Amino acid sequence: MSKPLRVLVTGAAGQIAYSLLYSIAKGDVFGPDRPISLVLLDIEAMMGVLKGVVMELIDCALPLLTEIIPTSDISMAFKDIDVGVLVGAMPRREGMERKDLLKANVKIFKQQGQALDQFAKKNVKVIVVGNPANTNAFICKKYAPSIPPQNFTCLTRLDQNRAQSQIAARVGVSCQDVKNVIIWGNHSSTQFPDVTHATLKGKPVLEVVKDDNWIKNEFISTVQTRGAAVIAARKLSSAMSAAKAICDHLKDWFHGTPDGQWVSMGITSDGSYGIEKGLIYSMPVKIGAGQEYTIVQGLSIDDFARSKMDATMKELIEERDAALQTCEA
Numbered sequence: 352m353s354k355p356l357r358v359l360v361t362g363a364a365g366q367i368a369y370s371l372l373y374s375i376a377k378g379d380v381f382g383p384d385r386p387i388s389l390v391l392l393d394i395e396a397m398m399g400v401l402k403g404v405v406m407e408l409i410d411c412a413l414p415l416l417t418e419i420i421p422t423s424d425i426s427m428a429f430k431d432i433d434v435g436v437l438v439g440a441m442p443r444r445e446g447m448e449r450k451d452l453l454k455a456n457v458k459i460f461k462q463q464g465q466a467l468d469q470f471a472k473k474n475v476k477v478i479v480v481g482n483p484a485n486t487n488a489f490i491c492k493k494y495a496p497s498i499p500p501q502n503f504t505c506l507t508r509l510d511q512n513r514a515q516s517q518i519a520a521r522v523g524v525s526c527q528d529v530k531n532v533i534i535w536g537n538h539s540s541t542q543f544p545d546v547t548h549a550t551l552k553g554k555p556v557l558e559v560v561k562d563d564n565w566i567k568n569e570f571i572s573t574v575q576t577r578g579a580a581v582i583a584a585r586k587l588s589s590a591m592s593a594a595k596a597i598c599d600h601l602k603d604w605f606h607g608t609p610d611g612q613w614v615s616m617g618i619t620s621d622g623s624y625g626i627e628k629g630l631i632y633s634m635p636v637k638i639g640a641g642q643e644y645t646i647v648q649g650l651s652i653d654d655f656a657r658s659k660m661d662a663t664m665k666e667l668i669e670e671r672d673a674a675l676q677t678c679e680a
């Protein structure tokens with residue numbers, strides 16, 4: 352057996368973590384031969400609840416789970432981690448605006464960026480889930496200058512999964528028949544779910560669906576507002592589907608994408624597709640066996656796509672500037 356992978360999950364007493372920890376500890380994400388040392392961070396007030404989560408993990412009797420470290424101490428939590436799954440943040444509830452969330456959460460990611468810089472392994476892989484996810488990842492990266500920018504990502508796989516499932520349901524096929532949907536930009540209602548290059552059983556989605564009006568209107572807005580629809584129905588933010596998407600994101604990052612397929616992740620823009628350098632912007636990537644991802648290049652972008660991609664970039668620039676102001680105040 353190889354050396355345990357040290358995986359930190361923040362917000363470990365919260366609802367996403369409750370759906371996530373079992374899959375990670377069971378081996379579904381990093382592989383059936385990879386022992387896991389699980390570090391669980393939450394705030395001091397949640398230590399009682401976290402104790403219960405730890406008891407349940409122990410009671411699952413999972414052979415790969417070699418160690419569980421529950422803590423509210425940030426320096427202990429980030430020490431020597433290989434993977435950081437940064438979930439811990441306030442979720443939006445009904446009636447809350449995105450701006451309220453940015454103010455409440457961005458400072459958490461400044462502090463955690465500094466902790467990554469100081470305590471984590473320099474090749475740590477980070478996925479930010481706490482909202483506003485792209486901007487929080489940007490802040491984390493900024494305050495961890497000793498870690499390569501490409502090691503910071505944010506979760507937009509939930510949006511990809513939502514888009515894939517909407518197309519599959521429209522046509523009446525399994526979601527696994529739909530490939531190469533793209534999520535461009537922000538994990539927010541300005542994101543652009545793009546099926547121009549997507550295929551369904553090998554044929555272009557646009558040719559199979561044959562309804563441009565549905566694609567350009569109902570499909571896009573359903574995916575863009577799905578998170579808000581779940582909040583309205585559940586009175587709580589999505590958790591089971593978010594946990595599944597985190598697993599998909601990490602599994603592909605560690606094990607690679609299948610030949611001819613790509614996935615969407617929020618990553619540091621290198622200027623590709625005219626997106627401002629340095630922003631954390633969701634793009635299509637291919638991942639090789641070496642766990643390094645490359646942006647899929649050369650995709651055609653028509654005027655409709657360009658305007659959608661620019662609108663979500665504009666929102667990300669505004670969020671970044673507001674976040675920097677909050678952090679520097």
Ligand SMILES: NC(=O)c1ccc[n+]([C@@H]2O[C@H](COP(=O)([O-])OP(=O)(O)OC[C@H]3O[C@@H](n4cnc5c(N)ncnc54)[C@H](O)[C@@H]3O)[C@@H](O)[C@H]2O)c1
Nearest residue numbers: 362364365366367393439440441442480481482484506593
């Ligand atoms: N990117 C996505 O696709 C996506 C999807 C769903 C939810 N989210 C976001 O994920 C976040 C968590 O959602 P949830 O439903 O699990 O929320 P939750 O309220 O159930 O749990 C959040 C947990 O984080 C903890 N926490 C708060 N501040 C912390 C800190 N500084 N350090 C460590 N832990 C801290 C809280 O005590 C709580 O236990 C929210 O911001 C939500 O909006 C993102």
Ligand SMILES: O=C(O)CC[C@H](O)C(=O)O
Nearest residue numbers: 443482577578579588589
């Ligand atoms: O706050 C929101 O509108 C979205 C919550 C979450 O990120 C989701 O996509 O389900």
